[in-house]
Amino acid sequence: MNTCGACSCGTASSEGDLLVRLDETIGAYQTVPGGLIPVLQIAQGIYGHLPETALQRICAGMGKSYSEVAGVVSFYSFFSTQPRGRHTIRVCLGTACYVRGGNRVLAGFKQALGIEVGQTTPNLQFTLEVARCLGACGIAPACLVDSTVHQSIKPTQIASILQSYE
Known part of the structure; x- marks a missing residue:
């Protein structure tokens, strides 16, 4: 049984159910010019990532x-072939954030989560990424957790930020 990771609905789905949804998506975009990217996006929403079985089915x-x-999947950073966390943390390392301590914030998240950039915690709660700019230069250093911007972060605040998402 898989759990629908993209919507966080917690609904268990069998592999067969997931493949039916994927096949419906492929059918809807099969003849649409440029339909590959939407199919990959929807497939990632269905599975939470792009597993090998889904990629073969899409091909x-x-x-x-x-x-x-595989070339499209590896080119675009928003596609992942590995399971992703329920929450994605993007630490900004753009110029303003870096100068104001973004690297220390990143180190703090790595230490607190016990993972490196691009990895997901074993409990699939968090995935850690780096952003080159969040457009939040005036409130640097900043990070984005899912769609929420956290501003003027100090490494001492990381534990409380993580706790609010558990």
């Missing part, structure tokens, strides 16, 4: 080679 259904599909 067959869209009439694309595996290298073409």
Whole structure:
């Protein structure tokens, strides 16, 4: 059984149910020019990431080679072939954030979570990423947790930020 990771609904779905949803999506976009990216986005929403079985199914259904599909997945940073955390933390390392301590904030998150950039905690609660700019230069250093911007972060605040998402 898999849990719908993208919507955090907690609803358990069988592999068969997930494949039916994926096949419906492929069918809807099969003849649409440029339909591969929407199919990949929806597939990632269904699974929470892009597992090998989904990629193979997309290749067959869209009439694309595996290298073409894998190339698109590896090119765009918003696609992931590994399970992602329920919450995504993006620490800004743009110039203003970096100068104001963004690197210390990142180190604090790495230490608190016990993971490196690009990794997900074993309990699938958090995925840690770096952003080059969040457009929050005036409130630097900043991070984005899901869609919430946290501003003027000090490493001592990291524990409370994480706790608010558990």
